[in-house]
Amino acid sequence: MRRVDVITLGCSKNLVDSEFLIRQFEAGGFSVEHDSADPKGEIVIINTCGFIGDAKEESIDTILDFAEAKKDGRINKLYVMGCLSERYLEQLGNEMPEVDKFYGKFDWKGLISDLGSTYRPDLVNERSLTTPAHYAYLKVSEGCNRKCSYCAIPIITGAHTSKPIEELVAEARALAAKGVKELQVIAQDLSYYGVDLYKKQMLAPLVEQLAEIEGIEWVRLHYAYPAGFPMDVMDVIANNSKVCAYMDIALQHISDNMLNKMRRHVSSEDTIKLIKEMREKVPGIHLRTTMITGHPGETEEDFKELMDFVASAKFERLGVFPYSHEEDTFAWKNYEDDIPQEVKQERANQIMEIQQEISRELNEGKIGKTLKVIIDRKEKDYYVGRSEFDSPEVDPEVLISSNKELHIGHFYNVKITDAEDYDLYAFED
Incomplete structure (x- = not known):
């Protein structure tokens, strides 16, 4: 059997794509390794990320490393797929002739054909897990209809496309039959799930059906959007012990000035009210969020408001991204990247110092429980x-x-x- 080494970079949504690809290769008689520390296959496939500057740099560096391995004869073929090549397909092909072929994010079926195998439509909902056997990621939609100023995701993935509930339930049942006990429900925008298919938000009904699957004991939700958040989901969390008291909702900022510049379609008042309602509906819920520092136009006053908000909101989980000026986004076309990188990073560090204190305080409150x-x-x-x-x-x-x-x-x-x-x-x- 020919061996394929699949290398996945970036987010868990990319990981799900790799798992579907691996299952197809295995069905075609290939031996597949994932993220091997020492790839030795005839073929290496890199599933890239192209979200922000650091992720793009990691993807480029990884491609160059394997291009060198191909030159040295340590591998025979090198293929690249995923978000980076979706975004820069022609440019990468011109600049990296060592790569045998580049594919976008959605045309990896062509890769299967090009390597002498046949895509199996009967395996459309089957994947070979790369996670520990007891948990898996369930990607419920692809793409995003939001037009946030800084974000390249809609450019890469296109419009929001929900996967039908019946297909997701079938996929989750198959995962449970393999021993999966915990589902991480993921999307670029969970809040919008179902609107394209059912003409209304359907995240709550989906989660209810997932929680009914025999063998599934935990369902956890990732990557919701605050504007138009479906509050009926909070009722599901409150009333179903299988749905984790956890919500990952990216807020990005609190200053109205910055929320407007970021095109978030939500106000500071809306955000504070939403957090309050979430905590009231699900006492003890753990909220995960992310913030961006150094977006064009962020003043010292805006940043001070953000620090005060983080200190008062006491999020259980929080991460920070220094702003990345991404080609073809609204910010790229309309704003000057006017804040030095060291200022962006220093602001991010200050937020994380506040969060470190909050995290320790909240953790100490769990001692004895x-x-x-x-x-x-x-x-x-x-x-x-x-x-x-x-x-x-x-x-x-x-x-x-x-x-x-x-x-x-x-x-x-x-x-x-x-x-x-x-x-x-x-x-x-």
């Missing part, structure tokens, strides 16, 4: 798990001591014994 966790792996003296408030890869973990053997992918109730800025320590008796 009992949390239900799922075990992801064992590292040295600890089992490493997550609570319903923790998404894999991006959130804190629970480091667990136990007098007995714990099993990967199983749930346990553990008592929190200590806390650091981001991680918790626990004991399972």
